[in-house]
Amino acid sequence: MSRTTIADVAREAGVTKATVSHALSGNRPISDDTKAKVLAAVEKLNWVPSQSARALATQRANAVAVVLARDPDVIANDSFFPAFIAGVESVLAETETALLLQVVPDRDAEERAYRTLTHGRADGALLLDLRTDDWRVPFLDDLGLPTVLVGAYDEPTEFSCVRTDDATPVREIIAQLRADGHERIAHISGPLDYVHSKARAEAYSAEIGSDELLREGDFTAASGRTRTAELLALPDRPTAILYSNDTMAIAGLSYARSQGLAVPRDLAISGFDDDHLSAHLSPALTSVSSDPAARGRAAARLLRADILGAQPRTEIVDCNIVHFRESTAPSASA
Amino acid sequence: MSRTTIADVAREAGVTKATVSHALSGNRPISDDTKAKVLAAVEKLNWVPSQSARALATQRANAVAVVLARDPDVIANDSFFPAFIAGVESVLAETETALLLQVVPDRDAEERAYRTLTHGRADGALLLDLRTDDWRVPFLDDLGLPTVLVGAYDEPTEFSCVRTDDATPVREIIAQLRADGHERIAHISGPLDYVHSKARAEAYSAEIGSDELLREGDFTAASGRTRTAELLALPDRPTAILYSNDTMAIAGLSYARSQGLAVPRDLAISGFDDDHLSAHLSPALTSVSSDPAARGRAAARLLRADILGAQPRTEIVDCNIVHFRESTAPSASA
DNA sequence: TACACTCATCAAACCGGTTCACTGACGAAC
DNA sequence: GTTCGTCAGTGAACCGGTTTGATGAGTGTA
Numbered sequence: 195m196s197r198t199t200i201a202d203v204a205r206e207a208g209v210t211k212a213t214v215s216h217a218l219s220g221n222r223p224i225s226d227d228t229k230a231k232v233l234a235a236v237e238k239l240n241w242v243p244s245q246s247a248r249a250l251a252t253q254r255a256n257a258v259a260v261v262l263a264r265d266p267d268v269i270a271n272d273s274f275f276p277a278f279i280a281g282v283e284s285v286l287a288e289t290e291t292a293l294l295l296q297v298v299p300d301r302d303a304e305e306r307a308y309r310t311l312t313h314g315r316a317d318g319a320l321l322l323d324l325r326t327d328d329w330r331v332p333f334l335d336d337l338g339l340p341t342v343l344v345g346a347y348d349e350p351t352e353f354s355c356v357r358t359d360d361a362t363p364v365r366e367i368i369a370q371l372r373a374d375g376h377e378r379i380a381h382i383s384g385p386l387d388y389v390h391s392k393a394r395a396e397a398y399s400a401e402i403g404s405d406e407l408l409r410e411g412d413f414t415a416a417s418g419r420t421r422t423a424e425l426l427a428l429p430d431r432p433t434a435i436l437y438s439n440d441t442m443a444i445a446g447l448s449y450a451r452s453q454g455l456a457v458p459r460d461l462a463i464s465g466f467d468d469d470h471l472s473a474h475l476s477p478a479l480t481s482v483s484s485d486p487a488a489r490g491r492a493a494a495r496l497l498r499a500d501i502l503g504a505q506p507r508t509e510i511v512d513c514n515i516v517h518f519r520e521s522t523a524p525s526a527s528a
Numbered sequence: 529m530s531r532t533t534i535a536d537v538a539r540e541a542g543v544t545k546a547t548v549s550h551a552l553s554g555n556r557p558i559s560d561d562t563k564a565k566v567l568a569a570v571e572k573l574n575w576v577p578s579q580s581a582r583a584l585a586t587q588r589a590n591a592v593a594v595v596l597a598r599d600p601d602v603i604a605n606d607s608f609f610p611a612f613i614a615g616v617e618s619v620l621a622e623t624e625t626a627l628l629l630q631v632v633p634d635r636d637a638e639e640r641a642y643r644t645l646t647h648g649r650a651d652g653a654l655l656l657d658l659r660t661d662d663w664r665v666p667f668l669d670d671l672g673l674p675t676v677l678v679g680a681y682d683e684p685t686e687f688s689c690v691r692t693d694d695a696t697p698v699r700e701i702i703a704q705l706r707a708d709g710h711e712r713i714a715h716i717s718g719p720l721d722y723v724h725s726k727a728r729a730e731a732y733s734a735e736i737g738s739d740e741l742l743r744e745g746d747f748t749a750a751s752g753r754t755r756t757a758e759l760l761a762l763p764d765r766p767t768a769i770l771y772s773n774d775t776m777a778i779a780g781l782s783y784a785r786s787q788g789l790a791v792p793r794d795l796a797i798s799g800f801d802d803d804h805l806s807a808h809l810s811p812a813l814t815s816v817s818s819d820p821a822a823r824g825r826a827a828a829r830l831l832r833a834d835i836l837g838a839q840p841r842t843e844i845v846d847c848n849i850v851h852f853r854e855s856t857a858p859s860a861s862a
Numbered sequence: 863t864a865c866a867c868t869c870a871t872c873a874a875a876c877c878g879g880t881t882c883a884c885t886g887a888c889g890a891a892c
Numbered sequence: 893g894t895t896c897g898t899c900a901g902t903g904a905a906c907c908g909g910t911t912t913g914a915t916g917a918g919t920g921t922a
Contacts, residue, residue: 197647199878210902215880222881225900246583246648247878250907255580257628266618266821270611271804277604283631284600292649293629294591297617313531314580314908315626415808444808451810470605471805474749474778476785487600533908544872549910556911559870581908584877648878865922872915878907885902892895 198239206235218243249314258286258497259294259316261307264323266297268413271441273469274486275322278344281490282320289498291317305333312339318497320344321353324389340500342493345389354496354506356489360390361397363482363514364436367464367522368401371434374524376462380407380432382421382442394438394466407432411442418442419449426453426461433461434522440465440472440481447479447521462522477520485513532573540569583648592620592831593628593650595641598657600631602747605775607803608820609656612678615824616654623832625651639667646673652831654678655687658723674834676827679723688830688840690823694724695731697816697848698770701798701856702735705768708858710796714741714766716755716776728772728800741766745776752776753783760787760795767795768856774799774806774815781813781855796856811854819847 204211209228216222217232224232235241249255260279262269269275279293286293294316298304308330311319318340321330324347331351334341343355371379381398384391391413399405409424411417418437422445425432437443443465447457455461457477465472468483489511496509538545543562550556551566558566569575583589594613596603603609613627620627628650632638642664645653652674655664658681665685668675677689705713715732718725733739743758745751752771756779759766771777777799781791789795791811799806802817823845830843 197878200880201878211879212881212903213901216901219880222901223899228900242643242647244584244648244878245644246580246589247907248880249580249648250578250584250909251878251880253907266611266614269614270607270821272610273604276606276610277600279629280600280603280631283629287631287633287637290644292593295613295617295627295629297614297621299621303621309574309576310579310624313576314578314583415804441804444805448808448810469805470749470775471778471803471809474782475805475809476782487604531908534910535908545909546873546911547871550871553910556871557869562870578908581877582910584879585908585910587877863922866920868917868919870915870917872913874912874914876911877909881906882904883902884904886900888897888899890895890897892893 197244198241200241200243203232203235203239203241206239207231253314255314255316256290257292257294257316258318258320258494258501259296259311260320260322261296261298261304261311262322263298263301263304269297271414273440273467274484277486278322278490278493281487281492282494283490284487285491285494285498291498301329304330308334308337308339312337317501318342320493320497325387326389326392340497342497342500344489344493346393347389352506354500355508356493356496357508357510358390358484358489358514359510359512360393360514361400363466363516364394364397365401366516367436367480367482368398370516370518371436371462371464371522374462374522376434378407378430378432379434379436380409380425381436382409382411382418382425382438382446384411384413384438386410391438398436411438413439413442415441415445418445422446422449426450426455434463435461436464437466439467440469440479443479443481443521444472444475447475458521458523464522468517473517473519475521477523480519480522481517483513483515483517485511485515488513531578532575534575534577537566537569537573537575540573541565587648589648589650590624591626591628591650592652592654592828592835593630593645594654594656595630595632595638595645596656597632597635597638603631605748607774607801608818611820612656612824612827615821616828617824618821619825619828619832625832635663638664642668642671642673646671651835652676654827654831659721660723660726674831676831676834678823678827680727681723686840688834689842690827690830691842691844692724692818692823692848693844693846694727694848695734697800697850698728698731699735700850701770701814701816702732704850704852705770705796705798705856708796708856710768712741712764712766712768714743714759714769716743716745716752716759716769716771716780718745718747718772720744725772732770745772747773747776749775749779752779756780756783760784760789768797769795770798771800773801774803774813777813777815777855778806778809781809792855792857798856802851807851807853809855811857814853814856815851817847817849817851819845819849822847 217224217229324345383395409421465481468481472479551558658679717729743755799815802815806813
């Protein structure tokens with residue numbers, strides 16, 4: 195089954211390839227008459243233009259890419275990612291743009307991946323898991339690949355950016371905990387070179403006025419457990435812990451319990467990112483839902499605009515909502 | 529910055545385009561001497577071949593696709609999908625194959641997506657969320673697109689297939705529950721036109737010998753709650769419920785509790801698919817881990833073989849492990 | 863010295879679209 | 893009746909690779 199090409203359609207309609215192309219794209223005026231003939235031929239032959247030929251001719255891949263340098267395990271346990279992708283897709287679908295996903299093991303592979311992308315595979319990229327002073331930003335700038343940064347990026351940059359306000363929910367949670375009588379409030383952050391971890395940790399430090407009870411985790415359950423153990427072993431242990439994601443919070447909760455502490459009576463716990471199961475735990479986990487789908491939609495729209503040549507701009511998606519649940523309920527003794 | 533092409537490399541190395549191509553692909557013998565010159569030129573100019581040009585010339589997109597017709601919400605709450613994708617990627621990365629992800633709203637868009645894919649966008653596809661008598665199977669067969677089915681598919685098919693044995697873990701759980709003294713064991717399934725839901729439900733029915741306590745859910749928390757409520761309202765209510773995924777199980781657990789039932793004392797509960805948080809719930813949820821990453825790897829390998837023209841074959845990934853946890857612990861009263 | 867036979871390289875065609883410079887026909891203006 | 897402008901459509905070049913048939917140099921043989 196040799197596939198039908200635009201030449202077949204042209205022959206069928208009794209016109210040239212150029213006419214077929216113009217009739218369909220509308221780039222040149224074509225009489226309604228021949229336009230109808232072309233459409234009929236397209237229909238009859240069930241023709242679909244070859245994406246690779248079109249990409250070569252137009253220098254447009256009609257695809258955007260997400261390159262992830264994460265460990266497969268981390269991807270699997272991340273509640274942000276799938277929802278974000280779903281949001282991205284909902285926008286891309288409108289323009290028949292495909293989403294290219296690439297997971298790479300190391301920086302070398304990542305550079306190669308981006309290089310290949312720029313050469314006919316994708317028209318733009320979304321940058322996730324931003325680090326402070328991320329090497330990819332100047333690299334992609336160099337490559338000239340339209341890019342949207344997801345997360346805050348403080349260096350000056352030519353790229354569009356989707357940010358959220360992570361400081362406000364942190365302050366809200368701390369305010370509530372204080373109102374409930376907590377004075378020793380700790381924070382277990384994600385890796386501090388991730389911009390979002392850092393933003394949360396800095397909001398915590400600023401509000402509390404000290405880093406004494408700040409510990410750096412890495413978003414895994416194991417680190418949630420270890421850091422929690424450290425904090426609870428302190429002579430003057432915290433009565434509340436704010437975690438930078440739900441996985442660590444739940445691991446912490448389960449450790450605290452194993453030490454005979456009741457949550458929230460002896461220890462208040464809050465997560466971040468609101469995993470879909472968190473509301474169903476017992477105690478239900480206080481967390482911050484951040485509508486990853488909305489951020490995905492915003493990022494996709496910005497990227498589309500960038501590719502079409504619009505000025506880069508920063509969009510703040512105001513989506514963080516604190517859900518206070520049982521795990522931070524005021525203890526009866528307070 | 530007009531990108532460098534193979535012609536630039538050829539000029540730099542003092543040879544023709546053809547020689548560059550052969551030197552790199554090894555399709556024709558090229559002297560070590562010129563090969564070295566070519567490589568030096570490639571290095572110097574930092575040349576990366578254009579994927580679109582290559583795709584057009586070779587009729588190979590070097591990409592495979594996953595088209596999802598799911599609701600974005602469902603994607604966001606699915607623990608299977610990200611891990612599966614991660615597994616797929618780990619295999620594709622070896623051959624610089626990209627993964628194309630497309631989320632479509634309806635069947636029309638899905639057909640169009642597949643048509644476009646076959647025309648220069650992708651070399652093959654992975655089919656998820658298989659239904660009994662799925663229209664996509666004959667459709668893709670017609671299109672001639674190499675495809676791997678993920679999940680059982682009972683109709684005769686020319687496609688490769690990655691299956692799992694879902695019946696055994698269901699039987700194991702039921703056996704354990706019976707050993708713990710349960711006699712009224714219910715099952716809340718996923719939509720029964722999904723092959724994996726159906727396989728689980730059929731294993732349940734066969735083992736129990738009756739459909740009296742079988743209810744059809746749809747994998748959402750809401751359905752888990754509703755169906756649980758129905759079962760618990762029965763005059764002779766079940767003392768154990770087997771859910772077809774963890775989300776429904778947790779929703780059911782939380783409903784049962786709201787009705788004053790203790791888990792596992794008054795009601796034993798088991799999930800399926802082992803969400804990463806399930807082990808951390810309290811009570812920790814008995815579930816079946818199914819290693820989605822392993823299935824992703826198997827599917828990607830089969831697809832790669834298919835694209836290269838291998839005979840289609842079915843691979844059974846034996847990955848289902850039942851994790852018995854507190855939610856099905858034998859009640860003290862038993 | 864002529865012949866066959868490799869081996870390395872070249873030149874051109876090809877993949878399937880898009881785009882641009884050009885042509886021919888027709889109507890309006892002078 | 894000639895000239896100009898517009899409009900619809902044509903033909904060829906082009907995008908950047910890969911592939912194939914032809915070419916020429918170099919070696920071995922008769």
